[in-house]
Amino acid sequence: MSPQLILEQAVQKELNLISITDHNTVQHSILACKLSEDLSIRVIPGVELTSREEVHLLAYFPNIEAILKMKKEIDNYLPGKKNNSKIFGNQLYYDLKGEIIGIDDTLRQVALNLGLDNLVDLVHSIEGIAVPAHIDKDRFSLLSQLGFLDREANFDAVEISKFKWRKEKFQLGNIRRGFPVIAGSDSHGVEDIGLFFMEDSQEEIKDFISLKDFLKRSKKP
Amino acid sequence: MKLSKIISECRLEKIVFCTDCEIENGYCGDLMSDVMAHAEAECIWITIQAHKNSIAVALIKDIKSIVFTNNVTVGKEVIKKAEEEKINLLRTDKDSFSVCGEIYCLMEAETAKD
Numbered sequence: 001m002s003p004q005l006i007l008e009q010a011v012q013k014e015l016n017l018i019s020i021t022d023h024n025t026v027q028h029s030i031l032a033c034k035l036s037e038d039l040s041i042r043v044i045p046g047v048e049l050t051s052r053e054e055v056h057l058l059a060y061f062p063n064i065e066a067i068l069k070m071k072k073e074i075d076n077y078l079p080g081k082k083n084n085s086k087i088f089g090n091q092l093y094y095d096l097k098g099e100i101i102g103i104d105d106t107l108r109q110v111a112l113n114l115g116l117d118n119l120v121d122l123v124h125s126i127e128g129i130a131v132p133a134h135i136d137k138d139r140f141s142l143l144s145q146l147g148f149l150d151r152e153a154n155f156d157a158v159e160i161s162k163f164k165w166r167k168e169k170f171q172l173g174n175i176r177r178g179f180p181v182i183a184g185s186d187s188h189g190v191e192d193i194g195l196f197f198m199e200d201s202q203e204e205i206k207d208f209i210s211l212k213d214f215l216k217r218s219k220k221p
Numbered sequence: 222m223k224l225s226k227i228i229s230e231c232r233l234e235k236i237v238f239c240t241d242c243e244i245e246n247g248y249c250g251d252l253m254s255d256v257m258a259h260a261e262a263e264c265i266w267i268t269i270q271a272h273k274n275s276i277a278v279a280l281i282k283d284i285k286s287i288v289f290t291n292n293v294t295v296g297k298e299v300i301k302k303a304e305e306e307k308i309n310l311l312r313t314d315k316d317s318f319s320v321c322g323e324i325y326c327l328m329e330a331e332t333a334k335d
Binding site for chain 2: 052053115116117118144145146147148150
């Protein structure tokens with residue numbers, strides 16, 4: 001999926017605020033931010049990191065400069081192996097116009113050599129927000145890998161799957177074991193975009209700063 | 222078998238050592254739910270999962286000794302929690318397969334003597 005196509009779809013679906021969080025890579029998230037400059041839709045730079053325990057962790061950043069710092073850390077903590085496209089598919093690079101300009105041959109479907117709590121601290125050290133992804137899923141989630149949610153952990157929120165969000169009728173601002181819950185569409189194809197979104201009835205979450213602020217206020221000590 | 226014997230025979234690094242307990246069986250696993258379901262109390266647990274939640278699992282299962290393999294980094298928080306809860310933490314640069322094999326052979330030899 002090219003960032004250009006994702007934005008086109010997101011605008012069509014009337015989404016106001018999105019983030020592209022690829023696995024252990026930031027390139028397309030940055031492109032989407034650049035593309036959004038000419039549009040009304042806002043894009044938060046983000047990435048889906050894999051901790052040493054194979055827990056997926058969403059990280060959102062205030063600006064491109066911050067996510068570039070994260071990119072350096074990712075490169076540092078990845079094992080430096082080559083991707084096997086037969087298993088994981090080709091990782092294509094797109095440009096702003098949506099043209100394919102290359103193939104990323106770094107193995108990214110793999111854990112960073114850093115434990116979850118340290119990874120959270122790292123994200124915080126570059127002013128980011130750290131949110132364990134889809135914690136209720138049976139693979140690559142906080143609960144599947146580490147058994148339970150520690151109330152004392154330093155997460156800014158927890159992401160639950162869209163299925164659970166619907167089933168349990170969650171709303172923005174709801175709390176689970178002290179942490180605010182969020183959810184995303186987790187779109188892996190164009191057709192998923194806009195099928196799930198969170199509603200912000202107060203219309204207060206407009207960008208990274210207001211999101212960070214909202215989560216901070218919602219969090220229960 | 223005394224834990225201290227396993228430590229010296231397998232050349233394990235002591236990160237936290239509080240009690241030289243008696244070890245009669247072991248378990249190897251990295252998934253908390255699996256360990257909670259299958260590990261026996263007071264066993265020696267071999268894992269790469271050096272997270273604070275491992276200490277909690279050890280407490281629930283009454284496991285007193287954990288061996289972290291592959292020379293994994295053990296965070297301060299993990300060490301502090303283990304000290305508080307009196308859980309022995311050991312580490313090795315060997316992988317789980319090798320260290321399990323070594324401990325297993327030691328225990329088998331001990332049983333044969335009896």
